[in-house]
Amino acid sequence: MERGLLAYILIPLLSAIVIPFAARNKPRIADIIANVTLLAGLANMAYLLLNPSNIAESFSNIPGDGFSLLMVFTIYLVALCVVFFSAFFAGPMANRQAYFCLMLISVAAMCGVVTTSDFFTLYIYIEVLAVTSFALITTDDTSAGLEGAIKYFLLTFPASVSIIVGLSLLLLSVGGFSFENVKMFMSAGSPDGAALFGIGLILLGFLIKAGVAPFHAWVPDAYQGSFAPVSTHLAGIVTKISGIYAIIRISMLMRFSEGEAQALAGTLMFLGMLSIAVGAIAALRQKDLKRMLAFSSISQLGYIVLAAGLGTPLALIAAIFHLFNHATFKTVLFLNSASLEKAAGTTDMDKMGGLEHAMPWTSWTSVIALLSTAGIPPLSGFWSKLLIIVALWAGGAKVYALLALLFSIVTLAYFMVMQKKIFFGKKSAAAGISEVSAPMLAPVVLMSAVIVAVGLLFPYFYAYLVETIAKRMIL
Amino acid sequence: MTNSFALDWYFIALILFIGLYCMLVSRSLLRQLIGLEIMSKAGLLAVISSGALTSNLSLAQAVIITMIVIEVVVVAAGLALLAKNFRINKSVDIWNLKGLKG
Numbered sequence: 001m002e003r004g005l006l007a008y009i010l011i012p013l014l015s016a017i018v019i020p021f022a023a024r025n026k027p028r029i030a031d032i033i034a035n036v037t038l039l040a041g042l043a044n045m046a047y048l049l050l051n052p053s054n055i056a057e058s059f060s061n062i063p064g065d066g067f068s069l070l071m072v073f074t075i076y077l078v079a080l081c082v083v084f085f086s087a088f089f090a091g092p093m094a095n096r097q098a099y100f101c102l103m104l105i106s107v108a109a110m111c112g113v114v115t116t117s118d119f120f121t122l123y124i125y126i127e128v129l130a131v132t133s134f135a136l137i138t139t140d141d142t143s144a145g146l147e148g149a150i151k152y153f154l155l156t157f158p159a160s161v162s163i164i165v166g167l168s169l170l171l172l173s174v175g176g177f178s179f180e181n182v183k184m185f186m187s188a189g190s191p192d193g194a195a196l197f198g199i200g201l202i203l204l205g206f207l208i209k210a211g212v213a214p215f216h217a218w219v220p221d222a223y224q225g226s227f228a229p230v231s232t233h234l235a236g237i238v239t240k241i242s243g244i245y246a247i248i249r250i251s252m253l254m255r256f257s258e259g260e261a262q263a264l265a266g267t268l269m270f271l272g273m274l275s276i277a278v279g280a281i282a283a284l285r286q287k288d289l290k291r292m293l294a295f296s297s298i299s300q301l302g303y304i305v306l307a308a309g310l311g312t313p314l315a316l317i318a319a320i321f322h323l324f325n326h327a328t329f330k331t332v333l334f335l336n337s338a339s340l341e342k343a344a345g346t347t348d349m350d351k352m353g354g355l356e357h358a359m360p361w362t363s364w365t366s367v368i369a370l371l372s373t374a375g376i377p378p379l380s381g382f383w384s385k386l387l388i389i390v391a392l393w394a395g396g397a398k399v400y401a402l403l404a405l406l407f408s409i410v411t412l413a414y415f416m417v418m419q420k421k422i423f424f425g426k427k428s429a430a431a432g433i434s435e436v437s438a439p440m441l442a443p444v445v446l447m448s449a450v451i452v453a454v455g456l457l458f459p460y461f462y463a464y465l466v467e468t469i470a471k472r473m474i475l
Numbered sequence: 476m477t478n479s480f481a482l483d484w485y486f487i488a489l490i491l492f493i494g495l496y497c498m499l500v501s502r503s504l505l506r507q508l509i510g511l512e513i514m515s516k517a518g519l520l521a522v523i524s525s526g527a528l529t530s531n532l533s534l535a536q537a538v539i540i541t542m543i544v545i546e547v548v549v550v551a552a553g554l555a556l557l558a559k560n561f562r563i564n565k566s567v568d569i570w571n572l573k574g575l576k577g
Contacts, residue, residue: 127545131552147572157511164518172525221575
């Protein structure tokens with residue numbers, strides 16, 4: 001574990017302990033404490049990442065492999081947007097203190113996941129994250145939220161069992177749980193069957209937790225049923241950290257690019273492609289906005305898993321970059337769906353229409369986010385998809401590269417349908433609907449600015465990824 | 476010595492599939508939770524067995540104790556969900572959970 005990053009776990013945890021006492025009589029204090037904690041962490045992280053002297057010193061002042069640092073930054077960014085948004089979204093909430101407390105614990109657990117250096121600690125933090133997620137999904141006490149949470153519970157707990165059995169097989173053949181052990185084991189030669197089976201079971205558990213294609217059944221239900229800002233939190237960051245992060249990490253450790261674990265790498269790439277296809281095709285025929293966004297999320301996850309399965313340094317930095325971009329644009333889209341839910345009172349796309357003039361900010365930030373998702377230059381999503389496709393082509397997986405390109409167009413298609421149904425078209429349904437308040441627009445506008453800025457400052461981010469991840473990954 | 480470990484893994488697989496079977500065939504949410512618990516017990520047995528096999532028992536014991544604590548937390552959260560579900564829907568049947576479709 002990077003010792004310098006320990007503060008990013010401990011401070012949210014401390015704030016979470018303070019909130020129930022400090023905000024017992026004045027619930028508003030809970031949102032102030034949560035926002036200040038996350039803002040301070042984000043400012044600190046932004047200073048580390050975006051310091052101008054980084055370029056001059058070619059990133060030698062950044063500790064570790066840069067992956068953890070970027071992920072901590074993403075976690076704080078998304079969590080700050082969600083917490084700030086939900087402070088204004090809910091109005092008088094019955095259990096405000098508990099909500100913000102759980103949010104901070106979830107942030108602490110996610111930071112734990114990305115900074116740890118052994119599989120067992122990873123497992124513990126992921127369980128903590130899952131428990132907070134069950135509670136957060138059911139925040140608004142509706143029957144839909146409860147249903148989503150129960151489905152999430154019943155599918156992710158067997159995934160944990162699969163991870164435990166995989167860990168025991170890892171202990172049997174590798175002799176320990178730490179990343180260092182696995183690294184040394186892999187450098188000693190080709191892995192034996194038991195180790196591969198163990199890693200395979202661990203991967204299976206993380207694939208279920210990430211919601212990759214054949215195991216995606218819980219994703220749309222959990223996202224659709226949950227309290228609106230919480231679905232942003234889940235889609236933007238929680239499922240990515242609890243599943244995809246570990247998959248990318250395993251791909252780094254197992255050296256998928258060198259072909260020593262060919263079967264696992266091939267399976268991972270196939271599941272990634274399947275996920276892209278299933279998510280995109282299912283998203284085309286959805287009526288509910290949040291459900292459509294959930295399927296789109298599954299489809300975008302597919303790109304990350306596909307690149308992680310290939311495992312070359314270029315593919316891995318592309319996967320990490322797409323993970324960051326996915327967090328930004330999916331946060332915008334889900335927060336906009338929450339705004340629409342509040343303004344129009346529904347998330348059914350057929351009941352909306354012509355909201356462009358009633359809600360101009362929501363409409364245009366959605367356009368930015370969807371163009372980024374579909375990969376239109378110069379927005380950030382274009383660069384990461386380009387990197388993924390170039391890496392696939394260079395890595396010899398030309399069929400996958402072409403299919404990925406094709407489904408990128410399908411992505412544009414379903415988002416255009418969404419935009420037309422909700423924001424353009426007839427104005428009949430728009431009567432009496434007005435834009436949400438400025439504080440609720442602030443996180444969305446911030447994230448849109450991040451999307452544009454990352455797209456325009458791509459050379460800086462590319463240099464960061466190459467210098468801190470690709471070069472230090474040579475184990 | 477080796478034979479007894481082979482027997483260990485046989486029973487681990489058996490318990491795992493008993494739990495899985497329990498989850499697959501029962502309609503009651505409570506029974507599904509019990510099936511999950513049986514499955515996770517198989518996981519714990521696997522860890523302690525491989526710890527003993529590689530003479531790494533102290534690590535395995537530390538891991539097991541932590542896992543038991545985590546499991547209790549998860550099961551408590553799950554039971555809370557089931558209790559809330561029973562209070563709202565007045566049923567523990569898994570087939571009644573079909574409000575979300577698309």
